[in-house]
Amino acid sequence: MELRTDRCILRPFRTADAxxxxxxxxxxxxxxxxxxLFPHPYTLADAEWYITQVGDEVPVMxxxxxxxxxxxxxxxxxxxxxxERRSAEIGxxxxxxxxxxxxxxxxxxxxxAYAFRQLDLLRVFAVPFVRNPASVRVLExxxxxxxxxxxxxxxxxxxxxxxxxxxxxxxxxxxPPSS
Numbered sequence: 001m002e003l004r005t006d007r008c009i010l011r012p013f014r015t016a017d018a019x020x021x022x023x024x025x026x027x028x029x030x031x032x033x034x035x036x037l038f039p040h041p042y043t044l045a046d047a048e049w050y051i052t053q054v055g056d057e058v059p060v061m062x063x064x065x066x067x068x069x070x071x072x073x074x075x076x077x078x079x080x081x082x083x084e085r086r087s088a089e090i091g092x093x094x095x096x097x098x099x100x101x102x103x104x105x106x107x108x109x110x111x112x113a114y115a116f117r118q119l120d121l122l123r124v125f126a127v128p129f130v131r132n133p134a135s136v137r138v139l140e141x142x143x144x145x146x147x148x149x150x151x152x153x154x155x156x157x158x159x160x161x162x163x164x165x166x167x168x169x170x171x172x173x174x175x176p177p178s179s
Contacts, residue, residue, distance in 0.1 A: 001060045003114055005106035010063035010075060013051045017064055017071035021047040024072050024095025032157060033132045034093055059119060065094060065107055072098050075107045077115055077124070087123040088115055092138070099134070108142040116170045125167035129154065139166040 003010040013021075022044045024030070031040035039046050054062045054076075062076035073094035080087040090111060094104050115121045126144065128135035136146075144166040154161045 003063065003110040005110050007067075007101065007103045007106040009066040010107055010110055011066055012057070012060050013055050013062070013064045013071065013074075015048075015051060015055070018044055018047040018051055020070045020072065021051070021064075021074075024097070025093070027096050029096055030093050033129060033135060034091075036156070038093070063107070063111060065092075065103060067098060067103065073104070073107075075104070075111050077111065077119075079119075086121050087125065088119070088121055090115075090124050090126050102141075104138045105141040108138055108144075112142065112168060121170065123167055123169045125165060127153075127163040127165055129156070130162040130164055136164065136166070142168075144168045 001012060022042055025038070025042035025047065026040075027042075028040060031038055031042070061079070062074060064071040065073035065075060073092065075090065075092040077088040077090055079085070080089075090108060092104050092108060112124050115124050124144075125147075126135075126139055127150065128139065130149065140146075145168065147165045147167050150163045150165055152160050153163045
């Protein structure tokens with residue numbers, strides 16, 4: 001399973017990605033805007049463990065962001081359950097050397113289309129930190145809309161933070177288009 005964009009290829013992780021993944025992920029500037037499940041420092045062992053956890057997913061839910069054959073980031077979906085079973089949260093990160101090139105926006109567009117088409121989801125959402133304008137730009141460029149602000153909803157690096165709620169919905173199955 002590969003998703004191709006004009007800026008990158010999205011594909012399952014491979015064992016050979018571990019060194020590149022560790023090199024790009026081991027950056028405080030990446031870590032500071034992600035969940036605490038994402039380790040810092042990020043070691044080769046962390047990359048190897050992660051790849052073994054997600055490498056055989058069916059359907060694929062976490063994709064390597066491949067630029068010129070190297071895994072330089074990731075974009076993934078976390079499926080909801082129960083009454084939210086047709087929703088997913090999208091998350092993403094990219095190595096600093098690739099920031100500002102529109103790579104993540106293209107990846108988010110592609111994975112969102114995959115979520116609607118292949119996984120039959122109705123809603124995909126993200127919760128970027130308010131202090132992360134780059135992530136907000138990614139979501140807005142990808143067609144997501146801000147639905148609100150979740151005040152004091154996260155703690156990162158000992159700091160209480162607000163998060164925005166961004167989402168996009170598929171207009172079908174009784175779900176009207178956003179106004």
